[in-house]
Amino acid sequence: MINLKNSEQDINALEAVVVRFVGDSGDGMQLTGTQFSDTSAMFGNDVATFPNYPSEIRAPQGSLYGVSGFQVHIGSIEVSTPGDNVDLLVAMNPAGLKTNLYAVKPGHTIIVDSDSFTKKNLEKAEYDTNPLEDGSLENYRVIEVAMSSLTKEALKDLSGLDNKIITRSKNMFALGMVYWMYHRSPEHTIDFVNKKFKNNPLLIEANTRVLNAGYYYSETLELIPNSYTIAPARMPPGTYRVIMGNTATAWGFLAAAEKSGLELFLGSYPITPASDILHELVKHKHFGVKTLQAEDEIAGITSAIGASFAGNLAITTTSGPGLALKGEALGLAMMVELPLVIVDVQRGGPSTGLPTKTEQSDLLQAMYGRNGESPVIVIAASTPANCFDYAFQAAKLTLEHMTPVILLTDGYIANGSAPWKIQSVAELPEIRHRQVKEGGENWSPYHRDEATLARSWAVPGTPGLEHRVGGLEKxxxxxxxxxxxxxxxxxxxxxxxxIKRVQDFIPEVTPEFADEGDLLVIGWGGTYGALHTAVKQLNQEGFSNIGFAHFNYINPLPPNTGEVLKRFKTLIVCELNSGQFSKILKINFSGLTFLQYNKVQGLPFGNEELVQKFKHYLV
Amino acid sequence: METTVKKYTFRDFASDQEVRWCPGCDDYVILRSMQKALPEMGVNKEDVVFISGIGCSSRFPYYMDTYGMHGIHGRAPAIATGVKLANPGLSVWVITGDGDSMAIGGNHFIHVLRRNIDLNIILFNNKIYGLTKGQFSPTSSVGQKTKSSPYGNTQPPFLAGELAIGSQARFFARIAGNMPGEMTDTLIAAEKFNGTSLIEVLQNCVIFNDGCFTEFTDKTVREDRQLHVVHGEPMIFGKNRDKGLVLNGLKLEVVTIGEQGITEADILVHDACEQDPTLHQMLVRLSFPLVTGIIRSYADITLEEREDALTAKVKANSDFVKTDDLFFSGETYTVE
Structure with a gap:
C-alpha cells in the first residue's frame, strides 16, 4: 500500500487540471489516459476526456502522423469539456512533443521520456536540434525522466519478460508519476491490472512494479518540485460510473427495450466512429439483444425495418457516409410508418472526409437527405452521459409516434467520457408502444391516434390483422x-x-444564465460543453446579459423556441459546420437575424475562441 | 408445444386487391400455385409474411391475404432477414426478380444465401426488366436486343443457380413458369426445408421478352428438352424416357438408353442432399437438356440456430438478468 502523503514538497490545491498523454500508437496512451480519468472520477472529481488518435492502425514508430493522444480534464468544479490547453503534457517521444507542444500553457509542465530522444527519433520528428538541449523549451518546466531505462531497471530481476513487454510497460511508469503529482492512489489501476491479466501473473507483477516505480521515483525526485490536489467535485448524490458516449447510447437502447417490453434488434455495418455501439450491444445477448452485422449499410437499415415490422425495437447505427447510403430505406421506414431509430455518429465530411475527427455537418442530411417529402424526428445528444437519455428518448418517440427518429451524436461525445449518474430503469419514464392484438371494427393499418396521428402496429403472428405495407402511396x-x-x-x-405534433410531447428549451438580454448563444448537439463553459465564464466575469440556449430537439423544435429567441437582442448560432442549424432557424423564424460562429476543422470549439467572440457583442 | 393449424383453402390467401399483371403473364401461375401450396404447408395464415423488392414480381405481396411488405429495390432479402431474426416462428417468403436480386440487390442475394437463414426466396426470372419497360437484365443473353441494347446486349449473363450455389445456397430449385403442379410441390418442399431455399421460376414476359424460355418450356418440346430431376431417381428425360445423363470425365454427357450398350443402370442417380455442390453446379450449367426440379437440397445448420445456441450459452454464463445489473456492475462509485 502506498502512502499518499507527499512529504517535504509543496502541495498546491487546484480547481481543475488538464493532462494530455501522447506517444506512439502502440505506447498505450489511451489506456494510460483512461486509467487516470477513472481513478480521478472514483476519487470524486468531475472528469471529461477526449482521445485523439490517427486513422492508421499502427503508423510507423516515431512518426509525426502516428502520434496518439488522450486528454483528461479533472476538476473539483464542474467540468464540461476535455479542456483546451494543458497543464501537464506527458510526451513519450519527440514526435509527441512536437505535435502537442502548442497546447501546453506557458510555464507549465512537460514530462518527457528522455531515453526516446535519440538521433533517429529526433529525425523522424523532423527536429534539427534536440529540443531538450537547444533552449526552445525554456518557457516550460521540463522534467526529463529516463523512463525506458528506469522501467528496464525496475524489471531486471523478473525473468521471462521479453524486450517488447518491457518497452510497452513504460506507460505505467508515466502513469505512476502522474498519480503521485496529483495525489492519486495507484490502487485502482493495480486492481485493473489484476483483472486484465488474471491469467498471466507475470504481466500483473511487471505492470504493478513499473507503476509503483514511477510513483516512488516522483516522490524521491527533486525535479518535481510541486504536487497538486484537486478536491472532489460537488456532484449530486448518487451512484456514478465513467461512461463513453457510444456506450451510453447503447445502454440507453437497452433500457428502452426493457422499459417497453420489446426485444432490441440492431442491424449495422461497421463504420468509424459508430462501431463501438455495435461492439457494445453485441455483448448483451443475455438481455436477448439481437444484432446483425450486415453486408452493407443498406442491409443494416433494411434488416432493422424488417425486425421492426415483426415487432422488435429496431435500431441501426452509422456515421455520415453510411447515413447517405441509408437514405432510401429511411424513406421507406417513414412511408410504412414503422418505429426505427437511426443513430448517426457524425464525423468530418464530405465523402470519407475526416473519419476520426468530429463535426456537426450531417444535420441537413438528417433533415432532408431523402427523396420526396419525408420528414422524420431529429434529435441530438449533447454530452457523453446524456447519449443515454437521448437514445432512450429516441426509442420512446419512435415507438409512441410510429415514425423513424434520427439520433445525432458526434465523434467528440461518442469517444469522450464523463461521469454518469446511473439511472435505474425503474426511474425512467414509461414507454407505451402501439402494438395491437385486436383491431376492432373496420380496423385499418393506417388508422391514426387522434393526438399523435400515429398508426397502430399489428405485427405478423397476430391473427386477423394481416395487412400489407410498402413504399407506394397508401x-x-x-x-x-x-x-x-x-x-x-x-x-x-x-x-x-x-412530426409537428411531436412538439406537444417534448420539453421546452430553457435558456441558461439569463432569461433575456443582449446576446443569446445558440448551440445544438455535442458542442454543449464548450458553449456552456464559455458562457459560464463570461457570466462569472460579470456579464449578466448573455444567455445560452442549447437544442437537443431539432425536428420538431421545442414549442417555445420563437418566444425564447425574441427575448434577446442578438442571436449567435455556433456550430461545427458552415451554418446548418442557423439555416433551419432562419426558415422557421424568418423575421429574426441570426449571426453565426462556425468552425469546420474536425476539431471541437476551444474555450478562448468562444469567449473572445462573444465578448465582441457584449462590450 | 404443438399448436393447432387451421384448415385453409386457396381462397383464404387471396387478398381483395385486383391483380394487375399483364394478361398471360406467368406471374399469375406463380400466384395461384402459392395460394394452393400454402394450405398444404401446415402454417397459420397470420404467421406467413411476404417481403418483396421492386419490379413486376414484387407486387406479389399485395395479392396475398397475409402479412407483407413491398420494400425497396433489391433489399427484400435483408428486410426478410430482419423479420425472421425478430420472430423465427414466422414463415417468411422473399419475392424478387432477376434485376431486383442480381443487379441492384446482388449483394444481399449472395449474403442471404451464405448465411442460410430459414427464408424461402422465389426468383421470377424473365431475363428482362419489365416494370421499367424493357431494358436488358443481368440474365439477358449476349446479343439480346432490348430498349437499352438496340444493337444487342454486350454483357454476359449470370446463371441464377450458378451464382446461388457459388454463394453456398443449400436449396436450389428451377421450375418452368408454365408448370403449376410442379411449382406447388416445389413451394411446399421449399417451406419444409430448414434453411434458405431459392426457387428460380423461368417466367415468360409476354410483353418485353415473349418466348424467352419457349425452346425448353413449350408443351410440345419440354419433355425432350427439360430434365426434371428428382432426388434418388435416375436422370432420365425425353418423351420416350430413353435419354439420360452420364459423367464422362469432368463433363456431363447425354446418352440414349439402349444404344451402345447403355442401360438405365448407367444413368446418374440424382442426389440433391449431397454436401459437395460440384455435380449440382454442373447440372445448373448444362445447356441441354435444361435441368429443372430440386437440384440441391443440402440440410445444414441455419443462422438462427447458431444464434439461438450462442444466446443460450451467453445467458447461462451471465449474471445479468436486468439492465440495472449491468449499469451498476464493475467500477462504480458513490457520491454522498
Missing part, C-alpha cells in the same frame, strides 16, 4: 395502394403534421 383510410392525387397530397400533409 390510401388514408384502407391502407391499400392509392394513386389518387388528392389522397397523396393529404397523406403528405398528414406525415408532416405527425
Amino acid at each position: 390510401d388514408a383510410d384502407t391502407g391499400n395502394v392509392s394513386y389518387v392525387p388528392e389522397n397523396h397530397e393529404y397523406m403528405t400533409h398528414i406525415r408532416a403534421e405527425k
